[in-house]
Amino acid sequence: MKNRSNAAGMPDIASQPHTQLVGALDWVGMNEIEIPIRLAVEGDDREIQCPGRVSAFVNLDRPEVRGIHMSRLYLHLDRALAEHRLTPMALHHLLGDFLASHEDLSTRAMVRIDFEYPVRRPALSSDNSGWRVYPFSIIASLEGRQLDMEVAFQVTYSSTCPCSAALARQLIQQQFERDFSAGETVDRDAVLAWLGTEQGIMATPHSQRSSADVRVRMAPDFEAFPFIDLIDTIEDALKTPVQTAVKREDEQEFARLNGRNLMFCEDAGRRVQRALNDHPRIADFWARCRHFESLHPHNAVAIVTKGVEDGYKPIDGHPDGWH
The missing domain is CATH 1.20.5 (Single alpha-helices involved in coiled-coils or other helix-helix interfaces)
Structure with a gap:
């Protein structure tokens, strides 16, 4: 049996004034919270659950107050993600609960949820298919009635040097x-x-696994996170996403696609930029294409943004979701 002691009689150091060291804090909270995430499967009513890691924060406006109520953030988070699918509306309510439970301390709230979204992908030519998992992060903040929402994700592809x-x-x-x-x-x-001999192809171009790291700010009033649509937008632009199940005919088609889509990192960056510029549900973006060179021990990198006024300002201060 649990020891149901009287919590009211226990000392609460965090709530006591801290006169020796005072100051307002931009963000206070927790990160790397382990919690399962419920995700809708796009195109039908099914649901999947995957492990997630969450960061939950509020600001601390009152300089004399020593700390926030971290347990309140955790309990709100645990209840919200257990009872609801991950949607913009659910995150809006969650952030509102963060602030309501800290109404005398905080005016801003933020949450970041990191997880891997599984997608079954068909082979290029054969009738096979296999699973890919795509790293995703949802970053949301609430200040007053202003809700900001970002989606960060990563697509892995192949690049052959022109x-x-x-x-x-x-x-x-x-x-x-x-x-x-x-x-x-x-x-x-x-x-x-x-x-058809080795002499006839006595030299081959170098190619390498590459990564498009993308962070987008969604246009207002969207009801569901378009995970697969965002993945497809980048993979369709680059043309050479990495594969799962591969028979010889699939590998040959992959070689053909690489040969028809020779890319410097600059070319990849411009392809991604054009695709995201044309996307009707994206208000702003930051994207980085990295080619993990087989020729060099260093990477070739290109970074692009939408180019809106004042530049891209990520909610959590880090445009790169994968340091």
């Missing part, structure tokens, strides 16, 4: 000149057979 491709083609041309003498009649079947 410069390396051009250099590889040149080497193949030079090898062709060595293997087929100038002025002689070239037999079509002999060339076709040569192209």
